[in-house]
Structure formats: structure tokens, C-alpha cells
Amino acid sequence: MKFISKPTLEHKEVPVADDGQWEKIVQDWSDKHHNIHRGKNSDKTRCYVFSINSVNDPLIQKAQLEEIVNLTEAQGAEIAGKEIYLLNKINPKSLIGKGTAHHLAQRARDCGASMIVVDAELSPSQLRNLEDIAGMSICDREAIILNVFLKHASTKQARIQVEIAQLEYLRPRIRGIGINMDQQAGGIGNSRGAGETASELLARKLDHRLLELKKAQKKFTRVGDISRSQRQACKRIVLIGYTNAGKTSLMNALTNEELSARQMPFETLSTTSRCLSRHGEDVLVSDTVGFIRRLPASLLESFTSTLAELKEASLLVIVIDISDYEYEAHLKTTLEMVEKLGALKIPRFYVFNKIDRLNTEFKKAVADELSEAHPYVLLSSHDSEAVADFKTTILQEVRSEQTLEVFVPYSASQVTTLIYSKCRILESSTQEQGMHFKIEAKAPILKQIVEKLKELRQ
Ligand SMILES: Nc1nc2c(ncn2[C@@H]2O[C@H](COP(=O)(O)OP(=O)(O)OP(=O)(O)O)[C@@H](O)[C@H]2O)c(=O)[nH]1
Numbered sequence: 001m002k003f004i005s006k007p008t009l010e011h012k013e014v015p016v017a018d019d020g021q022w023e024k025i026v027q028d029w030s031d032k033h034h035n036i037h038r039g040k041n042s043d044k045t046r047c048y049v050f051s052i053n054s055v056n057d058p059l060i061q062k063a064q065l066e067e068i069v070n071l072t073e074a075q076g077a078e079i080a081g082k083e084i085y086l087l088n089k090i091n092p093k094s095l096i097g098k099g100t101a102h103h104l105a106q107r108a109r110d111c112g113a114s115m116i117v118v119d120a121e122l123s124p125s126q127l128r129n130l131e132d133i134a135g136m137s138i139c140d141r142e143a144i145i146l147n148v149f150l151k152h153a154s155t156k157q158a159r160i161q162v163e164i165a166q167l168e169y170l171r172p173r174i175r176g177i178g179i180n181m182d183q184q185a186g187g188i189g190n191s192r193g194a195g196e197t198a199s200e201l202l203a204r205k206l207d208h209r210l211l212e213l214k215k216a217q218k219k220f221t222r223v224g225d226i227s228r229s230q231r232q233a234c235k236r237i238v239l240i241g242y243t244n245a246g247k248t249s250l251m252n253a254l255t256n257e258e259l260s261a262r263q264m265p266f267e268t269l270s271t272t273s274r275c276l277s278r279h280g281e282d283v284l285v286s287d288t289v290g291f292i293r294r295l296p297a298s299l300l301e302s303f304t305s306t307l308a309e310l311k312e313a314s315l316l317v318i319v320i321d322i323s324d325y326e327y328e329a330h331l332k333t334t335l336e337m338v339e340k341l342g343a344l345k346i347p348r349f350y351v352f353n354k355i356d357r358l359n360t361e362f363k364k365a366v367a368d369e370l371s372e373a374h375p376y377v378l379l380s381s382h383d384s385e386a387v388a389d390f391k392t393t394i395l396q397e398v399r400s401e402q403t404l405e406v407f408v409p410y411s412a413s414q415v416t417t418l419i420y421s422k423c424r425i426l427e428s429s430t431q432e433q434g435m436h437f438k439i440e441a442k443a444p445i446l447k448q449i450v451e452k453l454k455e456l457r458q
């Protein structure tokens with residue numbers, strides 16, 4: 001298991017701070033925390049997974065344990081043992097009490113584990129305290145998710161985004177690193193300014209690196225903007241949903257592509273767009289990075305630019321794995337993300353996927369309730385006929401949307417309300433007498449707007 005942030009060839013245009021010395025510091029820290037105690041017969045780090053839960057439902061507990069186990073395995077670690085712990089009272093210093101931490105460390109050692117994965121967000125001091133009590137390396141949920149992202153980041157943009165998120169994670173934990181380094185005092189001595197401790201130096205270099213990476217990220221955003229504006233004439237359908245829901249499988253089935261779709265969290269990190277209709281290139285479909293509950297804030301911020309296109313979509317297709325016991329929680333997480341990304345007003349279409357894996361019939365009443373009056377379909381993305389029907393439906397859905405440019409005087413507040421509540425605003429500008437809008441909506445709504453404006457003019 002690695003938690004490193006070192007420059008690769010892909011970072012050629014991002015200058016490396018101080019001859020790579022700080023990268024060595026970060027890597028030393030990473031090795032110390034994550035690579036030292038390897039299992040006897042294996043190259044993989046043996047982890048003991050500790051799933052902390054406050055919900056007393058055994059099936060939810062099991063599903064959440066499986067999720068953190070999958071995430072831990074997805075970064076190449078081996079599971080030495082796992083357990084669920086019902087947390088009744090939070091210990092502010094170390095999250096769990098001293099006695100529990102000792103017992104936990106003992107069980108982990110008995111299994112031959114060299115690291116404990118705690119499925120919780122630990123503050124830097126909680127992490128340090130817990131490591132001190134347990135006497136072994138601890139990895140929290142945020143670090144685990146960051147590691148999985150790092151492993152799957154194959155494009156230049158994704159690598160920069162993950163590295164930014166990693167450094168944001170590392171930044172408040174520098175004090176812990178600094179203490180060790182200040183004690184060692186060797187290594188970087190020559191490059192220190194007067195009175196500057198090793199941890200201060202590291203903080204300075206880390207900030208410098210972050211600045212460079214953010215500059216590089218901005219360049220990507222601008223390039224993306226240009227290609228987005230070039231594609232503005234197209235209608236866009238964006239597939240979104242929880243990780244592993246089957247977005248890429250559906251994308252492949254819709255477009256005859258062969259993008260990688262595996263039983264692996266965060267298999268997709270970059271947005272891929274393809275033409276959906278063979279005749280005429282008027283509709284594009286995009287596959288996107290999956291969501292997860294409690295996505296680290298640093299990753300969310302970093303990946304927002306990847307998801308910027310979401311706001312320009314004509315239709316959001318929300319993919320839900322209904323064979324997963326936690327489908328409701330997954331949908332909730334997805335909708336929270338849609339809200340955070342400012343895309344709640346975009347028309348939605350729900351796909352309840354993987355129906356082939358259901359033993360029981362998924363009740364129509366449940367789908368009606370979950371979709372909250374938005375259109376939906378129940379299918380398996382492996383069923384080509386069902387996907388073909390779905391494709392016809394969504395093409396009709398987006399093509400029934402039309403665009404209109406209107407000028408609305410300030411006195412026509414009824415029309416403005418209608419626009420804000422029922423239309424997607426593509427452009428807007430404020431003028432002396434009113435506002436100019438470029439909007440998209442279904443034809444009857446646009447007709448209603450035009451007629452209301454005519455009435456007001458008479
Ligand atoms: N049985 C069954 N498996 C499916 C179905 N759709 C997808 N899968 C499987 O579910 C796993 C995840 O599918 P992906 O398409 O990679 O899921 P994703 O939503 O793109 O996942 P991320 O990219 O990680 O966010 C793969 O092993 C797919 O083969 C389905 O309808 N039925």
C-alpha cells in the first residue's frame with residue numbers, strides 16, 4: 001500500500017520543488033506508515049479491517065463492512081481479518097476508547113496484520129493517538145479512498161486531481177511527520193532557513209507544490225471549457241451514480257464501446273463522452289466518476305471540474321444497483337452529490353440496474369416512490385434488448401427539449417418565476433429594462449412563456 005505523491009513523467013510541466021527533496025520526505029513518511037511491516041509470505045500489506053458503525057441493523061453493517069473491505073482490496077492490500085464495531089460513544093481523543101484499541105490491535109496482530117484500516121474519518125490527532133495506543137499503523141477511510149483513486153488515475157488530469165487531494169490530506173498531518181523529522185534532523189538540514197523546523201520547511205514546500213498543481217489543473221479546466229463550448233450544439237446525457245452501479249456497463253451497451261467495467265470501486269475516474277445516435281451527431285452520452293458515501297472533501301473539490309459538464313446536461317441518467325442491499329442509501333448519496341454540484345434542476349431519468357441479480361421481484365411501488373415522479377426503467381445493462389429500448393426512450397426524451405432566447409422585462413415576474421422553476425438556463429444577462437435568457441425546456445413550456453410575454457405586451 002502506498003501513499004505517495006511523487007512526480008511522474010506526466011507531471012513534466014509541473015515544476016518539481018527543490019530537486020525532489022520534499023517528495024523524498026513525503027515518501028519516507030509514507031513508507032514508514034504504510035510499507036514497513038509486510039506479511040511473511042506476501043508482498044501485499046496485510047490489513048485488519050475495523051468497520052465502525054452506529055446503525056444497529058446487521059444487514060446495513062454487513063454491507064458497509066463489505067464496502068470498506070472492497071476498497072481496501074482495490075488498492076492491492078490483503079485482508080487478514082475484519083470485524084464490525086458498534087460505536088455508542090465517541091472518544092474525542094482517539095475515536096474509540098483505550099481498552100477497545102488495545103484489544104483491536106491484539107486481534108489484528110493475532111491475524112498477522114501489519115496495519116489496521118479504520119472505516120472512519122480520523123482527525124490528524126485522533127490518528128496519531130490511536131497509532132500510539134495500538135502500536136501499529138492505522139489507515140483511515142479518507143486515506144483508503146485516496147489510495148484507490150491514485151491507483152486508478154491513468155490520465156494526466158486525474159493524476160493531478162488525486163495528487164492535489166492527497167496533499168490536502170497530508171497538509172494538516174504535517175505536524176506528526178515534522179515531529180519525527182525534527183527528531184531525526186538530518187536529511188534536509190542544508191535547505192532550511194534560519195530557525196525553520198523540518199515540519200515548517202515541509203509545509204512550505206507542500207504549499208508550493210499545491211500551488212503548481214492547482215495552476216496545472218486550471219489549464220485543464222480551460223481546455224475542457226473550449227471543447228465543451230465547441231460541443232454546445234449537442235444535447236448531452238450524463239450517466240451518474242454510486243460506484244459499481246453499472247454506469248460504464250450501460251455506457252458500453254448504449255454505444256458499443258469497450259470501456260473498462262469491473263467489479264472494482266472507482267474503476268472510472270475520467271469523464272468519457274460518445275455520440276449516442278448513429279445518424280446525426282446531435283446527442284452525446286457521458287460516463288462519469290462514481291460517488292461514494294462520505295467522499296473525502298478534498299476529492300470532491302478536486303473532481304468537481306471533471307463533473308462540471310454535469311450542469312450542462314439535458315438529462316441526468318441516475319444509475320442504481322438495485323441488487324445492492326443499500327440501494328436507497330446509494331441513491332441518497334448520489335442525489336446529495338447532484339445537489340452539491342448544482343444540478344438538481346436538470347431533468348432526471350432513473351435506471352434501476354442489475355435486475356437479473358434479484359431473486360425477488362422489485363416492486364413497482366418501490367420504484368415509483370424512489371423515482372419521485374421522474375421517469376424510470378428497470379433493466380439489466382447486460383440485456384441488449386432492454387438497453388436498446390431504453391436508448392430510444394432517452395433519445396426521445398432529450399430531443400423533445402428545445403431552446404429559446406427571450407427578453408423578459410422586470411415587470412414580467414410571473415414569466416421569470418416560470419423560467420427559474422421549469423427551464424434550464426443556458427445563458428442569462430442583466431440589462432437595463434429586464435433580463436435576456438437562453439433557455440431549454442419541453443416545447444409546451446416554451447410556448448407558455450412566449451404566450452405569457454405576448455399577453456403582457458398587449
Ligand atoms: N449481474 C449484473 N452485473 C452488472 C450489471 N451491470 C453492471 N454489472 C457489473 O457490475 C460491475 C461494475 O460495473 P461498472 O459498469 O464498472 O460500474 P460503474 O458504475 O461504472 O463503476 P465505477 O466506474 O467504479 O464507478 C461489473 O462487474 C459489471 O459487470 C447488470 O445489469 N447485471
Ligand SMILES: [Mg+2]
Binds near residue numbers: 268287288
Ligand atoms: Mg465506471
